Amino acid sequence: xxxxxxxxxxxxxxxxxxxxxxxxxxxxxxxxxxxxxxxxxxxxxxxxxxxxxxxxxxxxxxxxxxxxxxxxxxxxxxxxxxxxxxxxxxxxxxxxxxxxxxxxxxxxxxxxxxxxxxxxxxxxxxxxxxxxxxxxxxxxxxxxxxxxxxxxxxxxxxxxxxxxxxxxxxxxxxxxxxxxxxxxxxxxxxxxxxxxxxxxxxxxxxxxxxxxxxxxxxxxxxxxxxxxxxxxxxxxxxxxxxxxxxxxxxxxxxxxxxxxxxxxxxxxxxxxxxxxxxxxxxxxxxxxxxxxxxxxxxxxxxxxxxxxxxxxxxxxxxxxxxxxxx
Amino acid sequence: xxxxxxxxxxxxxxxxxxxxxxxxxxxxxxxxxxxxxxxxxxxxxxxxxxxxxxxxxxxxxxxxxxxxxxxxxxxxxxxxxxxxxxxxxxxxxxxxxxxxxxxxxxxxxxxxxxxxxxxxxxxxxxxxxxxxxxxxxxxxxxxxxxxxxxxxxxxxxxxxxxxxxxxxxxxxxxxxxxxxxxxxxxxxxxxxxxxxxxxxxxxxxxxxxxxxxxxxxxxxxxxxxxxxxxxxxxxxxxxxxxxxxxxxxxxxxxxxxxxxxxxxxxxxxxxxxxxxxxxxxxx
Numbered sequence: 330x331x332x333x334x335x336x337x338x339x340x341x342x343x344x345x346x347x348x349x350x351x352x353x354x355x356x357x358x359x360x361x362x363x364x365x366x367x368x369x370x371x372x373x374x375x376x377x378x379x380x381x382x383x384x385x386x387x388x389x390x391x392x393x394x395x396x397x398x399x400x401x402x403x404x405x406x407x408x409x410x411x412x413x414x415x416x417x418x419x420x421x422x423x424x425x426x427x428x429x430x431x432x433x434x435x436x437x438x439x440x441x442x443x444x445x446x447x448x449x450x451x452x453x454x455x456x457x458x459x460x461x462x463x464x465x466x467x468x469x470x471x472x473x474x475x476x477x478x479x480x481x482x483x484x485x486x487x488x489x490x491x492x493x494x495x496x497x498x499x500x501x502x503x504x505x506x507x508x509x510x511x512x513x514x515x516x517x518x519x520x521x522x523x524x525x526x527x528x529x530x531x532x533x534x535x536x537x538x539x540x541x542x543x544x545x546x547x548x549x550x551x552x553x554x555x556x557x558x559x560x561x562x563x564x565x566x567x568x569x570x571x572x573x574x575x576x577x578x579x580x581x582x583x584x585x586x587x588x589x590x591x592x593x594x595x596x597x598x599x600x601x602x603x604x605x606x607x608x609x610x611x612x613x614x615x616x617x618x619x620x621x622x623x624x625x626x627x628x629x630x631x632x633x634x635x636x637x638x639x640x641x642x643x644x645x646x647x648x649x650x651x652x653x654x655x
Numbered sequence: 656x657x658x659x660x661x662x663x664x665x666x667x668x669x670x671x672x673x674x675x676x677x678x679x680x681x682x683x684x685x686x687x688x689x690x691x692x693x694x695x696x697x698x699x700x701x702x703x704x705x706x707x708x709x710x711x712x713x714x715x716x717x718x719x720x721x722x723x724x725x726x727x728x729x730x731x732x733x734x735x736x737x738x739x740x741x742x743x744x745x746x747x748x749x750x751x752x753x754x755x756x757x758x759x760x761x762x763x764x765x766x767x768x769x770x771x772x773x774x775x776x777x778x779x780x781x782x783x784x785x786x787x788x789x790x791x792x793x794x795x796x797x798x799x800x801x802x803x804x805x806x807x808x809x810x811x812x813x814x815x816x817x818x819x820x821x822x823x824x825x826x827x828x829x830x831x832x833x834x835x836x837x838x839x840x841x842x843x844x845x846x847x848x849x850x851x852x853x854x855x856x857x858x859x860x861x862x863x864x865x866x867x868x869x870x871x872x873x874x875x876x877x878x879x880x881x882x883x884x885x886x887x888x889x890x891x892x893x894x895x896x897x898x899x900x901x902x903x904x905x906x907x908x909x910x911x912x913x914x915x916x917x918x919x920x921x922x923x924x925x926x927x928x929x930x931x932x933x934x935x936x937x938x
Binding site for chain 1: 762763764770771772773774775777778779780781782783784785786787788789790792793811812816818819
């Protein structure tokens, strides 16, 4: 049963497709209007990261650094040290992929107030192929002290996450995809960094998902309902700091957990959930995500299917975890 | 901060800082000797003559900012800061020890007055460029000094930062390269040749000033000249002798990453005391 307090759209199948990165673009403009210390930096990807919208509105607060992600990250640290609130944007494979050391030392260890947008994350990047499909960014960010890690599920949540990140003092990593994804949340849907939301109630198993996999989890839940399996669905958008209480309570209630993400299973969101549950309330778990391999070229939908990131794999995993529970 | 204007007094301060470095490194039992000692004159010039700063009001809005990009020579910065009044000289003994504010590589949050965290090479110059850019955005007058090692610019990131600084005509950014020709594995020109370094910077649209980084008169006049440059960033290529004034360390890459034992410390202090006497006698 969809949790009415979440104010999701009525019919999931009619969700409008919008890329989550659009939310970043809108959020950044809104922040720019609120606070003149907000500045944006980009590495020659202004259009596709949606920073262009900020650039258009606030050209004097936009800094083009050229194709130089390491420089961009440390420049942002310097701007922060002087009181600015810098947002750095690029594709996740480059930032935080290529400039991880700068993120670690110039930004996080120094507690600089820098926000990092990793765009075009996940296998659904599509035809560009493996080099441009960030499947490891959650793993390499969530292990850095002081860094908050957020994976918005759609454009509306992406906008809320961007605005809230701008109000937090300290580094935040925001992960976005390239493709249009179903927009199921609304302006009224609750969102707070650090608090997982229960989108659907259920007693048999719990699916903990992030990014576009939250939508897939809800579709899976609808399908499973037809077989009289009632699953809870949690939007676990904040990987760090992770919402331990919500996860532990969900495990207590359902005694079976499936995680789902568009990222390597190794070190990703599911691993973060397992770290919490294994130490507090161990229950059988299954992980849906990328299985220790690189991506490849193809259409986004083809790749999501080939790499096992759809509601079908989630349904299968729920059935398996229910077997383990017996 | 009371400026020291007498060259002789500045030389004596550099000598004191060298002795502090020898003592603190022997006590710490690890760290980087040659580069730290070689830069004593540069740090003295900056902290006691060139820079606007106030140890009584560390976050003073009008202060000049000193970014140390090659963090491993931090003993010289710590010693200069202690002598300038940022913290008690006694605390230098805690270098690299558990619980110290004087981390093995400097951390902005541990010690007030440290403006940037540095260790992995090449990051400080980008941080400095970001600070200089923000200063220009806010139409402020602060200068940003960024000190770098020559081996450090083997990294690619500094060249990204140099292009950025030139693009934005950051004439409030003064870069100084400690050109001591040593890095851990040997001579810089054997490991990854940097010369002609002046021409490289000219090609990157920098104003280039070359000087003897162990000569106090040249340092003061070089920094003053650098402050006046308009329309482009400045680099000072400061030729220094690593381990300067400690005979058995001078010019030796072997002393890049090792420290004196107690016997070597005594020998070094004896030599430095001799030099102090000569400075006082005006030789």
